[in-house]
Amino acid sequence: MSDHPSTYKPGTAIERWLDSRLPIIRFGADLMSFPTPRNLNYWYTFGGILAFCLVVQIVTGIVLAMHYDTSGAGAFISVNRGIMRDVNYGWLIRGLHANGASMFFLAVYLHILRGLYYGSYKAPREVLWLLGCVIYFLMVVTAFMGYVLPWGQMSFWAAKVITNVLGAIPVVGDTITTLLWGGYAVDSPTLNRFFSLHYLLPFVIAAVVALHIWALHVPGNANPTGVEVKSKSDTLPFHPFYTVKDLFAISVFMIMFAVFVFYLPEAMGKVDNSVAANPLQTPAHIVPEWYLLPFYAILRAVPDKLLGVVALAGALGVLFALPWLDTSKVRSMRYRPTYRTFFFFWVVACAALGWCGGQEPDGQIIHGFEGPVLIDYDINSVTWLSRISALYYFAYFLVITPVLGLTETPLPVPDSLYTPVLSHPAGAPAGAAAAPETKG
Numbered sequence: 015m016s017d018h019p020s021t022y023k024p025g026t027a028i029e030r031w032l033d034s035r036l037p038i039i040r041f042g043a044d045l046m047s048f049p050t051p052r053n054l055n056y057w058y059t060f061g062g063i064l065a066f067c068l069v070v071q072i073v074t075g076i077v078l079a080m081h082y083d084t085s086g087a088g089a090f091i092s093v094n095r096g097i098m099r100d101v102n103y104g105w106l107i108r109g110l111h112a113n114g115a116s117m118f119f120l121a122v123y124l125h126i127l128r129g130l131y132y133g134s135y136k137a138p139r140e141v142l143w144l145l146g147c148v149i150y151f152l153m154v155v156t157a158f159m160g161y162v163l164p165w166g167q168m169s170f171w172a173a174k175v176i177t178n179v180l181g182a183i184p185v186v187g188d189t190i191t192t193l194l195w196g197g198y199a200v201d202s203p204t205l206n207r208f209f210s211l212h213y214l215l216p217f218v219i220a221a222v223v224a225l226h227i228w229a230l231h232v233p234g235n236a237n238p239t240g241v242e243v244k245s246k247s248d249t250l251p252f253h254p255f256y257t258v259k260d261l262f263a264i265s266v267f268m269i270m271f272a273v274f275v276f277y278l279p280e281a282m283g284k285v286d287n288s289v290a291a292n293p294l295q296t297p298a299h300i301v302p303e304w305y306l307l308p309f310y311a312i313l314r315a316v317p318d319k320l321l322g323v324v325a326l327a328g329a330l331g332v333l334f335a336l337p338w339l340d341t342s343k344v345r346s347m348r349y350r351p352t353y354r355t356f357f358f359f360w361v362v363a364c365a366a367l368g369w370c371g372g373q374e375p376d377g378q379i380i381h382g383f384e385g386p387v388l389i390d391y392d393i394n395s396v397t398w399l400s401r402i403s404a405l406y407y408f409a410y411f412l413v414i415t416p417v418l419g420l421t422e423t424p425l426p427v428p429d430s431l432y433t434p435v436l437s438h439p440a441g442a443p444a445g446a447a448a449a450p451e452t453k454g
């Protein structure tokens with residue numbers, strides 16, 4: 015919180031000397047003593063888990079880059095033979111990086127769902143939310159470019175489909191495509207560009223994460239009740255209470271991560287990507303990674319290429335607009351039962367879109383060089399399910415959220431954030447004893 019007074023006292027002469035020149039220890043100490051709402055549940059540990067994922071991706075990515083060949087002729091071999099077989103523990107570093115991307119997205123989706131459910135995006139945390147949306151957008155772009163780097167069949171054709179789609183943007187579309195391609199087709203220069211940007215963007219993400227956390231520390235954390243912190247007794251110092259909770263959650267997360275890396279390393283990969291890129295042979299079924307499938311379904315649900323791009327951009331755009339679309343005075347869905355029901359249907363619609371994105375379109379695939387126009391759709395049940403789900407996705411943000419915010423009668427909201435903790439059977443004894451003691 016901006017009004018959180020510093021409690022740091024430099025202990026030694028060196029600390030005093032440094033503190034008056036670069037108060038970096040004070041900064042760290044203030045982060046640790048930051049007053050944090052006492053009722054944060056495990057959904058609030060995903061921020062820490064995400065920071066852990068970002069570090070894993072950057073560290074493993076830097077090591078992979080040491081052994082990666084950025085040329086179209088050498089990329090596939092350098093990954094599949096060099097890194098996977100010749101480099102000591104290369105299989106482990108690659109397994110951590112490739113599965114780490116999926117873990118990162120799993121964590122970010124849970125982090126976003128938490129934000130949506132508890133209304134964390136509402137005033138005064140709009141900038142925090144907007145920065146989160148920027149991070150998410152950068153993550154999508156980074157992951158897409160990373161997927162291209164092994165230069166297998168799926169890498170090549172995913173790059174082809176998506177760059178072709180960008181070509182539909184009026185006026186600048188062709189220029190963007192040519193710039194990304196580094197020529198007039200997806201080829202070695204494209205791979206070089208993607209590698210360069212894939213290396214750069216995680217550091218941009220890290221910088222935006224720093225802003226995200228700064229923006230968090232100005233109003234302070236929200237909490238599951240949505241009731242703002244009113245007095246010191248509503249909070250606990252971040253350390254040791256939440257450092258321990260975050261570390262525990264990160265440890266559990268690491269176990270799941272390890273199961274994938276050691277027992278299911280290819281579970282999220284595509285068999286086609288074990289075959290080197292071949293511009294003359296279109297794979298039967300071009301699909302992105304699981305975390306981009308809902309967007310892919312939205313793109314394919316729209317029969318027109320340009321409108322597809324508009325829908326895709328809109329699907330992200332509505333997230334940015336959310337703080338201003340939600341008209342309700344009540345923050346948390348705990349006290350908004352009707353909105354909560356619509357929210358659960360929205361989650362189901364996203365899952366349905368994800369499923370649709372992974373299905374083969376029931377149509378013909380014409381072999382040639384033209385990206386998505388290769389696929390000649392029949393209108394089938396998958397297409398209809400994606401259309402209905404996509405419509406609900408947009409209606410939820412553009413109609414249900416603003417209208418329900420004005421019309422729904424919420425349940426009574428507690429006066430203080432620890433009232434529900436005290437009335438909870440498990441929380442009563444400890445909470446009842448702790449609350450009055452810490453009142454300040």
Ligand code: HEM
Nearest residue numbers: 058059060061062064065129134143146147150235236237
């Ligand atoms: C690399 C990705 C990210 C990192 C490292 C990160 C980190 C964090 C951390 C450490 C917190 C505080 C702890 C917590 O509430 O979990 C936080 C809170 C928050 N984040 Fe993120 N975040 C990331 C991505 C996102 C994205 C994509 C969004 C939304 C689109 C988002 C929205 C929020 C919001 C609204 C809060 C405040 C929650 C509250 O106080 O109720 N974050 N983030």
